[in-house]
Amino acid sequence: MALHKVTESGLSEIEDVYATDSASRRLPRFRIPNLSSAAQPIYDLVRDELLLDGNSSQNLATFCTTWSExxxxxxxxxxxxxxxxxxxxxxxxxxxxxxxxxxxxxxxxxxxxxxxxxxxTTGSSEACMLGGLALKWRWRNRRIAAGKSYAKPNFVCGPVQVCWHKFARYFDVEIRQVPLEGDALGLRPGDLKKYCDENTIGVIPTLGVTFTGVYEPVAALAVALDDLQRETGLDIPIHVDAASGGFIAPFIEPTLKWDFRVERVKSISASG
Known part of the structure; x- marks a missing residue:
């Protein structure tokens, strides 16, 4: 038990953060406090809470840079x-x-x-939203020019990060997420013919699937869409969600064709 009352000044070099008034009560949860607090104790207390988070440097599924100069x-x-x-x-x-x-x-x-x-953008989720909207508006304009309905847009993808489910809900676009069968770890070229139609605004391969890190085969998917166009006349573009791979593949796999070298790729988003 303290023998004297500590005055929280924020200026003392010997004042222990855990002996301040701020440390003697819970940090606010529901309303802004009536009185101010010294910045340093609050910083230390919030930092201590953040230690309960996982270690970002050991998060192999993150799309964020975990170290920078x-x-x-x-x-x-x-x-x-x-x-x-x-x-x-x-x-x-x-x-x-x-x-x-x-x-x-x-x-x-x-x-x-x-x-x-x-x-x-503020995060790669926003970048995906912009890429998806670009696909939707371009598809809609083509449908209007052809005098056709644009009421039921859809996009085709494999296992995607949750932002694409949000895009589908926010902007009223059907998500056709191809289920994984057999030994598949991502979207495969043979899947496209079954899921694409005249209302498909685009195909969304991921370069670095959230769950496995797998690069979905962008070039091979483009070839499958080329074949589909020859058979049906459907010209379906690709937006690459380059996720974790967009800033890795160019350096460790420079010959891998997944980017604008593939003519059908019209836009790319990536995480930094």
Missing amino acids: PEGRQLMADSINKNMIDKDEYPQTAEIENRCVHMIADLWHAPGAHNAVGCS
């Missing part, structure tokens, strides 16, 4: 107070983003990479 972290800290979506207020940040887009377009063999269109 201190200089990269410092640049992020330097920019944390910028609303980077405001391109007029922060034009140089926008310029740096454009440089990154062109570099990645070149990495993924986009034709005319210096004129490529792309953007950063």
Whole structure:
């Protein structure tokens, strides 16, 4: 039992975080406290809670970079107070983003990479949403031009991360997730003919399936879609969810064709 009352100042070099007033009561859960607290004790207490999380460096299924140079972290800290979506207020940040887009377009063999269109997003889920919407609107425009109904869009995929289920629900698109049969670990070319039709806005292969890390065979899927087009006239594009593979495959498997070298690939999203 303490023999004296500690005054929480946040300035004492010898004050123990666990002896402060903040540590003597539970951290707030439902409402903002009436009184302020010193920053350092709150930081320490929240950091202690975060230790209960899993170790991200040992998470082999993560799509996030788990280590980066201190200089990269410092640049992020330097920019944390910028609303980077405001391109007029922060034009140089926008310029740096454009440089990154062109570099990645070149990495993924986009034709005319210096004129490529792309953007950063708040997480790869948002990137998948944008890719899916691009497929939907382009398909809808083709249907309108042909005088046909655009009421029942669908997309075809294998085992995907949950954001694609969210896309299907949010934007009213049927998800045709091909079940795995036999020794299959992902979407296979022979699956497409059964699941694709005139309402298919696109096929979504994953380069680094969440559950196994497997690269679904983008080039082979494109060949199957080429065959389907010759048979039926259906011209179905591919969006590659490059997930964990988009920034790995170009360096360790540079000859693997999964990107814009495959003509049917119209868009790519990836996790950083």
